[in-house]
Amino acid sequence: MRRTNRRVVITGIGVISPGGIGVKAFWQLLTDGRTATRLITGFDASPFRSRVAAEADFDPAAHGLTPQERRRMDRAAQFAVVAAREAVAGSGIDLSATDPARTGVTVGSAVGCTMSLEREYVVVSDGGRKRLVDHEYAVPHLYDYLVPGSLAAEVAWAVGAEGPAAVVSTGCTSGLDAVGHAVELIREGSADVMVAGATDAPISPITLACFDAIKATTPRNDDPEHASRPFDRTRNGFVLGEGAAVFVLEERDSALRRGARILAEIAGFAARCNAYHMTGLRADGNEMAAAIGAALDEARLDPGAVDYVNAHGSGTRQNDRHETAAVKLALGHHAWDTPMSSIKSMVGHSLGAIGSIEIAACVLAIQHQVVPPTANLHEPDPECDLDYVPVTARDHQTDVVVSVGSGFGGFQSAMVLTS
Structure with a gap:
């Protein structure tokens, strides 16, 4: 259609x-x-x-x-x-x-x-x-x-x-x-x-x-x-x-x-595949960055409008480096000013389910204007140098959220949610 x-x-x-x-x-x-x-x-x-x-x-x-x-x-x-x-x-x-x-x-x-x-x-x-x-x-x-x-x-x-x-x-x-x-x-x-x-x-x-x-x-x-x-x-x-x-x-x-209470709008979505390796990721994060960029384009938003990035943040060494690079590439200088956190630090990685669980966290962040933290982040990796909201949740204006996912097979997806 x-x-x-x-x-x-x-x-x-x-x-x-x-x-x-x-x-x-x-x-x-x-x-x-x-x-x-x-x-x-x-x-x-x-x-x-x-x-x-x-x-x-x-x-x-x-x-x-x-x-x-x-x-x-x-x-x-x-x-x-x-x-x-x-x-x-x-x-x-x-x-x-x-x-x-x-x-x-x-x-x-x-x-x-x-x-x-x-x-x-x-x-x-x-x-x-x-x-x-x-x-x-x-x-x-x-x-x-x-x-x-x-x-x-x-x-x-x-x-x-x-x-x-x-x-x-x-x-x-x-x-x-x-x-x-x-x-x-x-x-x-x-x-x-x-x-x-x-x-x-x-x-x-x-x-x-x-x-x-x-x-x-x-x-x-x-x-x-x-x-x-x-x-x-x-x-x-x-x-x-x-x-x-x-x-x-x-x-x-x-x-x-019908008088429904609107919790959030799904303003943009995009998916890419790196066609590279079943479990490996290129260090430059180009495919995830491309998905983020395409999702923002569909939402008709500039990178500077993003208030929060809900990270895939699995806790593997290559994923966290890859994702950090991707967010820098997609958001440019705004990446350093944008809170980014991983709820997998608290609820683990439920494989196919986690992307939807993370969407739920994003909607609730918009509703409550609070960014959930990355638990257990006490010794920052010098290669991961963005604001990952360590340990404690943060009050923060959160009207535009990007949620990203990365999967074995080279899958990279991004969704933009707005208030």
Whole structure:
């Protein structure tokens, strides 16, 4: 369909995060500068190099999921559905009074239903002892775990959406890219309302083994609370996390007509790929800078208008250097005057979900005019010489925010949110 001038706004937010279930608890954690990282409790992680993670204390029954839903859904799907329900309730929208064919869903996820797939493989293979697995031991819902589209289907069923539905999986930029895709669907006229966000529940033995193999996660197991240290000289890898964030996106004029409270506008989005290396990053940050520049162009804003940059800030040595270079390249001299922080220091890196969780943090920063801090930043790296808001949240005029993401495969995404 042809592109229109429709503006897209956020009217509802739902969050499942380590250290904070629900929007209010999530924002309190960030503004307090508390960390939710700890030794893994969900299984015996003693054989692994990295044994720390940011786990969500999530009780699906307490959050309204029925016994059948709990049996059917993977943990990632449970996160997405509960977050979607919070977002819809918070938006005040009556989806039963809207055309269901004009309401869509996009869900970002890097690893889909990993936890259930791994659990079921262990069962059908008798703990990995049988090469030829016995399918008769599998649960009836195994196909849903295998097919990532089940995540979007679960959210669509939960909110009664019958319009476009898709899963976007671009690694660690999935959460940004899924929301960006939803924005485009509204702008082009394919939908009026989108329930969009991302979810991942990757804290499982297979995920730990994968990241151990490339030494991407931190081995700082003796101090879990301070293990995630983006931009710090002593950083040595990221901390795995889990969670979800989901938004209600609407066409602005329609939202105003129904009297909705507009939380933020998504003014620009862009994505690039470095076509360079699966895990490596060029030091100049050119691709991320290009994404930031394109997103600002779409928003019709100059670099000097940016009040805050929500960093990818994973805590790996190459990412933090790459991102620092990219922001300097994109914002020019204004980069040194712009606060920039990483909430991964507090909630870990939930892979595909984190981009949406970071969008939620950006919207709340705009609403409260407060920039969340980078926790555990005590020894600045001389190569990372911007203002990373160390340790303590900061009152700051925050009307234009750029949120960036960087993912394995060379994905680089940027989104501009405005008040």
